[in-house]
Amino acid sequence: MEILNENVPETTTKSSKPGVSIGGKILIAGTGGVAIGLSIVCASFVAPAFRRICLPYVPATTEQIQNVLSFLPKNAAGNLLDIGSGDGRIVVAAAHHNRALKTDGVELNPWLVYYSRLAALRHGVSRQASFFRRDLWKFDIKNYNIVVIFGVEQMMQDLEHKLIAECSHNAQIIACRFPLPNLQPAKIIEDGVNTVWFYELNKKSANN
Numbered sequence: 001m002e003i004l005n006e007n008v009p010e011t012t013t014k015s016s017k018p019g020v021s022i023g024g025k026i027l028i029a030g031t032g033g034v035a036i037g038l039s040i041v042c043a044s045f046v047a048p049a050f051r052r053i054c055l056p057y058v059p060a061t062t063e064q065i066q067n068v069l070s071f072l073p074k075n076a077a078g079n080l081l082d083i084g085s086g087d088g089r090i091v092v093a094a095a096h097h098n099r100a101l102k103t104d105g106v107e108l109n110p111w112l113v114y115y116s117r118l119a120a121l122r123h124g125v126s127r128q129a130s131f132f133r134r135d136l137w138k139f140d141i142k143n144y145n146i147v148v149i150f151g152v153e154q155m156m157q158d159l160e161h162k163l164i165a166e167c168s169h170n171a172q173i174i175a176c177r178f179p180l181p182n183l184q185p186a187k188i189i190e191d192g193v194n195t196v197w198f199y200e201l202n203k204k205s206a207n208n
Contacts, residue, residue: 057086057112060150063194064176065090068148069097070189071174071198076100081144083136083151083159088116088129090148095125101146105131106139142166148174157181163201173199 060068068090072080077100082090085105095103103125107113113133120129132139137158141147145168151159160180163173175197179185187198 057109058150059087060090060176061194063191064150064196065093067189067191067194067196068174068176069093071172071187071196072097072101072146074098078102078146079144080104080146080148081106081141082148083141084149085116085131086112086150088112088119088131090150091116091129091131092120092123092125094148095120095128096123099128101128103129104144105129106134106136107131108133108135137162140166142168145170146172146174148176150176151178153178167201169202171201173201175199 072094075098078098080091080094080101080103082088082094082103082105085091085107088105088107091103091105094101105113105116107116110133113131116131117126120126120131141162147163147167149156149159156175156178160182163171163180164183167173173180173183175185176195177193179197180199183199183201185197186200189196189198
């Protein structure tokens with residue numbers, strides 16, 4: 001008779017599998033970190049696409065900057081606002097053009113705001129140029145007598161209403177890429193995609 005020994009543990013043989021090396025783990029962790037970092041950075045650029053009106057980041061060309069500067073006073077003091085200031089090149093250029101001009105930019109993308117502040121510091125105009133991370137539709141523009149716009153066609157109607165309602169009666173508007181739909185420009189620099197429209201805002205005539 002065969003005797004079964006219940007106290008003898010049953011032995012199971014498992015096939016050994018090679019483990020992930022330390023180098024492999026570091027590589028996986030690094031790849032995951034990069035992916036997360038890229039997702040965070042890209043989110044700031046992609047998020048505006050989900051808004052009602054998208055204001056994409058398209059850097060101003062050298063010709064556009066020169067066309068804008070041609071309408072700015074050379075020595076007179078004033079307050080300039082660049083709506084959708086992107087990487088800050090218009091604001092910085094305007095500060096260099098006229099040292100008596102206080103130049104500001106409003107931009108929703110935080111990474112572009114940080115970059116713009118560094119650019120102003122690098123070009124020596126950080127005390128003259130400021131950048132704000134705000135929603136342009138909620139930003140108060142009444143204290144600016146010069147407003148520069150790099151907009152998209154879909155937003156120009158609503159932006160025109162905001163300018164008429166909030167800007168001072170003697171404000172000057174410089175529109176790039178697309179004109180304001182109803183106001184009549186005082187001057188135009190015809191230059192293809194670099195065309196610039198210059199408006200002298202007059203509330204009385206604008207409301208008629």
